[in-house]
Amino acid sequence: MSLLALFLVVAGLGLIGWLTARMRAVAFRRGSTARFSSLPSHFGGYVALWTVLPAALFLAVWAATSPALVTNSVLKDPIAAQLPPPGFDRAAILSEARSLAAGTSFGAFNPLAEKLAPAYAVAQTQIDWIGTAVALLLVFATGGFAYTRVRPDFRARTKVEFVVMGGLLAASLIAILTTLGIVASLLFESWRFFEIVPITDFLFGTHWSPQVIDPADPGATLGAVPLFWGTFLIGAVIAMIVAIPFGLMSAVYLTQYASGAARRWMKPILEILAGVPTVVYGYFAALTIAPAVRDFAVSIGVTWASSESALAAGLVMGVMIIPFVSSMADDSLAAVPASMRDGSLAMGATSSETIRRVLLPAALPGVVGGVLLAVSRAIGETMIVVMAASGVATLTLNPFASATTVTKQIVDLLTGEAEFDSPKTLAAFALGLTLFVITLLLNIVALTVVKRYREAYE
Amino acid sequence: MTISNQHKICAKRVSVYYGAKKAIDDVSLNFDQRYVTALIGPSGCGKSTFLRTLNRMNDTVPSARIEGDITLDGEDIYDPSMDVVQLRARVGMVFQKPNPFPKSIFENVAYGPRIHGLAANKTQLAEIVERSLRRAGLWDEVKDRLSDSGTALSGGQQQRLCIARAIAVDPEVILMDEPCSALDPIATAKIEELIHELNGRYAIVIVTHNMQQAARVSQRTAFFHLGTLVEYGATSDIFTNPRQERTKDYITGRYG
Ligand SMILES: Nc1ncnc2c1ncn2[C@@H]1O[C@H](COP(=O)(O)OP(=O)(O)OP(=O)(O)O)[C@@H](O)[C@H]1O
Ligand SMILES: [Mg+2]
Numbered sequence: 001m002s003l004l005a006l007f008l009v010v011a012g013l014g015l016i017g018w019l020t021a022r023m024r025a026v027a028f029r030r031g032s033t034a035r036f037s038s039l040p041s042h043f044g045g046y047v048a049l050w051t052v053l054p055a056a057l058f059l060a061v062w063a064a065t066s067p068a069l070v071t072n073s074v075l076k077d078p079i080a081a082q083l084p085p086p087g088f089d090r091a092a093i094l095s096e097a098r099s100l101a102a103g104t105s106f107g108a109f110n111p112l113a114e115k116l117a118p119a120y121a122v123a124q125t126q127i128d129w130i131g132t133a134v135a136l137l138l139v140f141a142t143g144g145f146a147y148t149r150v151r152p153d154f155r156a157r158t159k160v161e162f163v164v165m166g167g168l169l170a171a172s173l174i175a176i177l178t179t180l181g182i183v184a185s186l187l188f189e190s191w192r193f194f195e196i197v198p199i200t201d202f203l204f205g206t207h208w209s210p211q212v213i214d215p216a217d218p219g220a221t222l223g224a225v226p227l228f229w230g231t232f233l234i235g236a237v238i239a240m241i242v243a244i245p246f247g248l249m250s251a252v253y254l255t256q257y258a259s260g261a262a263r264r265w266m267k268p269i270l271e272i273l274a275g276v277p278t279v280v281y282g283y284f285a286a287l288t289i290a291p292a293v294r295d296f297a298v299s300i301g302v303t304w305a306s307s308e309s310a311l312a313a314g315l316v317m318g319v320m321i322i323p324f325v326s327s328m329a330d331d332s333l334a335a336v337p338a339s340m341r342d343g344s345l346a347m348g349a350t351s352s353e354t355i356r357r358v359l360l361p362a363a364l365p366g367v368v369g370g371v372l373l374a375v376s377r378a379i380g381e382t383m384i385v386v387m388a389a390s391g392v393a394t395l396t397l398n399p400f401a402s403a404t405t406v407t408k409q410i411v412d413l414l415t416g417e418a419e420f421d422s423p424k425t426l427a428a429f430a431l432g433l434t435l436f437v438i439t440l441l442l443n444i445v446a447l448t449v450v451k452r453y454r455e456a457y458e
Numbered sequence: 459m460t461i462s463n464q465h466k467i468c469a470k471r472v473s474v475y476y477g478a479k480k481a482i483d484d485v486s487l488n489f490d491q492r493y494v495t496a497l498i499g500p501s502g503c504g505k506s507t508f509l510r511t512l513n514r515m516n517d518t519v520p521s522a523r524i525e526g527d528i529t530l531d532g533e534d535i536y537d538p539s540m541d542v543v544q545l546r547a548r549v550g551m552v553f554q555k556p557n558p559f560p561k562s563i564f565e566n567v568a569y570g571p572r573i574h575g576l577a578a579n580k581t582q583l584a585e586i587v588e589r590s591l592r593r594a595g596l597w598d599e600v601k602d603r604l605s606d607s608g609t610a611l612s613g614g615q616q617q618r619l620c621i622a623r624a625i626a627v628d629p630e631v632i633l634m635d636e637p638c639s640a641l642d643p644i645a646t647a648k649i650e651e652l653i654h655e656l657n658g659r660y661a662i663v664i665v666t667h668n669m670q671q672a673a674r675v676s677q678r679t680a681f682f683h684l685g686t687l688v689e690y691g692a693t694s695d696i697f698t699n700p701r702q703e704r705t706k707d708y709i710t711g712r713y714g
Contacts, residue, residue, distance in 0.1 A: 259520075339557035343620070346515055346553075347570045347627065348546035357569070362560045 003063055006132055007056070010139055014052035017143045021047035021150050028152050038157040046156040049163050050146030055138040062131045070098075070123045077119040082112060186436060189429035196423045197222050202430055208393035210413060210424045218423040224431065226393035230310065230403035231435075234385065235378035238314025238399060239321055243378075244371060246318075247325025252355055254326070255333045274323035282387030285316035290388055297400040308390035310403035317384050321374045328370025332363035332453070369450035376442035380435060382407040406431050466491045466631060466661040467512060467549075472526035474507050474516065481507045483685040484526075489631070494653060494662040496672035496693065499682035500708065505665045508682070509633050512663065513549040514542055530631070547574050550624035554636040556616035558608030558623070563600050566608040566619055567591060570627035586626055594622035595652050614645025621652060625660075632656065634664040638671065650675050669709055673697050681705045 022044035029036060038046075071094060074080060084090050096113035099105040101120035108114050150156070194202070197219040205223015213221055250270065254263055290312035297305030336359050344354040360367070390402030391412055413428040465488040474482035482504045489495050497505045507516065514535060516522040528535050535545055547570070558566050567587040570576075577583035587604075591597040596618045600611070608619055617637055624632055634653075638646040653662060653675045666672050672679055672693065679696040681689045681704075689696060689705045700706045 337557070339553060339555055340559060342515065342518065343553065343557040343559065343623075344569070345518060346513060346546055346551040347573060347623065348543045349569075349573050350543060353573060357573075358559050 003059065006059060006135060010052055010055045010059070010135060013139050013143065014048045017051035017147065018044040018048035021147055024147075024150050025156075032152065034152065036152060037155045042156040042160050043150045043154075045160045047143060047146040047150065049160065051139055051143030053163075054142045055135045058138055059131070059135055062135075066127050066131060067098075070120065070127050073123040073126070074116060074119050077116070079112075079115050079119065183436070186429055186433045189426055190433040192421065193423065193426035193430045196426065197430075202427075203434075206395055208409075210409075210427060213423055222423065222427055224406070224434070226395045227404060227406045227409050227431065228434075229395055230389070230393065231379050231405040231407075233397075233399070233403055234310050234314040234389065234405055235317060235381065236375045238311060239318035239378045240371065240375060242315055242318025243321035243325045243374060247322045247374075248329050248360075248367065250322070250326045251329035251333055252360075255330055256351060256355055256359070270323040270326055273320075274327075276320075278320065278381060278383035279387070281316050281320050282383045285312055285384050285388035289316050293400070302398075302400050305400040306390060306402035308388065308402045309400045310389070310396075311399040313385050313388040313403075313405075314399070316388065317378050317381055320381070320384065321378055324377065325370060325374050328373065329363070329367050332366025332370065332450075333359055335366060335453075336362045365449050365453035369446040369448075369453065372442050372446035372449070376439040376446070379405070380407065380439050382411065386411050406435050410435075465489060466531065467663075468527075468529045468532075469508075469511070470527045470529075472508070472511060472524065472528060474504070474511060474525075475523045476507075476519070477521045481685055482511070485682075485685075485687045486526075487680055487687060487690060489661050489663055491630075491661050492658055493678055494657055494664060494676040495678045495680060496676035497663065497665045497680050497682060498667070498669070498672050498708070499688075501667075503682040504685045505682055506635050509635055509663060509665055512631070512633055513546050513551055515546075515551065517542065543574075547627045548629055549631045549633060550627065550629035552617070552620050552624055552632065552634040552637045555640050556613055556620050558611070558616050558619050560607060560609050562605045563591075563608050563611070563619060564604040567622050567626050569623060574627055576627060590622040590626040591619075593625055593656070594618045595648060595655070596622055612645070614641050614648060617641060617645070617649060618652065621649075621656075625656070629660060631661045631663065634662065636665050636667065639667065646671070669697070669711075681708060683708070 022040045025038075025040035025043035029040065074094070074097070075083075083093060093110050093113045093116070096105070096108045096110055097116035097120050100108055100113060100117035101124060108117075201219025202222055202224055204225060205219060206225045207221055207223045208226045209221045250266075254266060258266065290307055290309065293309050293312045293315070294305045294307045297309070340358050340362055341354055344358045345351075349357065385405045385408040389408050390404050391408065392402050393404045393409070394401055396403065410428045410431050413424060413431075416424075419425065467489040469485060469487045472482060472485045472487075473480060485508060487508075497509065499505055507522075510516045511524055511528060512535075516524065524536065530545070530548065534540065559569065561569070564584075564587055567590050568577075568583055571583060571586050577586055588597060588601075591600065596615060599615060600606075600619075608616065611619060617640075621632075621637075638649050641649065650671065653664070656662060664672075664675065676693045678691065679693045680687055681696065681700075681702075683704055689700060689702045691701075696705060697709055700709065
């Protein structure tokens, strides 16, 4: 029986368990005036969970371990003695034999695989039977056990609640564990990188050209400072010069001046702007803004302006971030108590004085937190810079010159064809780790600031 | 009835609507310099609404609409030529919940003088701040910590800070909307004492739910009910010898 079919059978049995338990509970509730702690559906759920969960858990473990068991028993076959020693060849033969046995391929490259195939088939069938038998046994044992507990005074409700809670916990753990896994793999690969390239060369070197790496001194051309600078220039300076004023002003307009009707149509539009795929912004940056910026630069006499300027990427990134800044600022302004505004107006201040002197200062921590979050977003943003920024790392203050970012370089490093243990490829992980650490710190600081601020007005 | 411009504030046939709902119905009431007037009445009867018409704070409520005339020293405050900024400098307001700005104590008091350009230089500004804090009876408590945040003070101190903030622009009238309802009895006593001291200098209009307070601090009392003015007269008369049955019921506590 295939695994899927087995799962379906177990699920079906679970359904039956649910129905019978429910019927039994309905039966003992009928004719009784006592109050029950659990509804029939709780009993049903309880039995169904006991029927399905243990068997499903077993099957999950089994699915992971049974291939190894099969291989083990095949290796006991006399023919297996002819296999080459453990290594790539041996693994190739075994996997060929496996697919022959499973019927997913017909004919093997290696004659030994054909000989091993029947042994594989036998072992597979055996293991499958064992798996099926144990699973069904579990279904009936645990399901039956649960069914015997369906009694009026049994608190099925709390047990079911407990499992529901466990399921929710597991769901939330998955995201956390995945993050941990990502961090671990980043750390691991970065470690390998730093075994080849000294961390000081990487963090403080000012020359970045991964295309020409000198094997004797790989750190010489893997200095990431120009990337950090480019990222900072594009994401934290240019983008913020656009996003902060426009975001703030739109928030001030929306919260303080806009009539209900204006607010009703402007807010959704801003939110839609936040939902535009970044690749679309990327086109816009590369095809429209970048040439315009270059033409403008030429017209004001900057003859060597790059068509992949930091300014173009930064401007578009700033526009992308406006809705984000605006909505953070909007929240912060809305969190300032109305009594502040009234107090200021009652002193004879005008609306704009009230906003400048009372509301914005009061909302400042929230706004600052929002801006930090926005920066962390901007420096992690990839698509716009992949499409519009340059691949050449230059250490420049000039916004018309080409600049590159960490994310852009990660993409470039990993899209070439390179072995997975060259310093060039590993550098991508070190860059990723650096970016991760920076954004993590930014987010922590930002969230702490915002939280403190919220508490101040509780 | 005397000629209107002998009174500090003169409200004539004032009605206020929130959308279609009438919150104040045809109220005429005068306030005089050097008098404390108490507005009393059951919750929701429109005391705050009426008070806020006197410095046009109802302008900040989009649905609010007013009918009738209100004059300050004979000038119609709802006249289009009236400068709301000036009006509110002349008619200060203290709110129910202390609402100091999240700025230093000094900056809180300096806020109004700065906006209205009342001080020519730093020294003058510091003088205004000190004078206002002294009048509000807060100076001795805060003189060593003027740069601390105003929100770090106790509730009673915050309310006195708000009073200092209001008097820093030298208003002619001070409106107070239940200024003590968020304070304990000791802080309340301090504020009442302060009202006594401010009495000679300003016209004060105070909304209160506390009958004893109204009796203690005011010389005149107006009783509102369901948006109408039921009775207005000397505080001693209202409390000892009310002419209207409804007033009597209310002040003797037989009424919600
Ligand atoms: N912003 C507003 N929008 C609509 N209706 C309002 C608004 N403010 C007050 N009202 C209504 O106007 C009426 C008078 O309210 P107001 O706040 O003036 O009463 P009050 O006498 O001050 O009551 P309290 O003693 O509880 O403070 C109430 O019915 C209230 O619901
Ligand atoms: Mg009120």
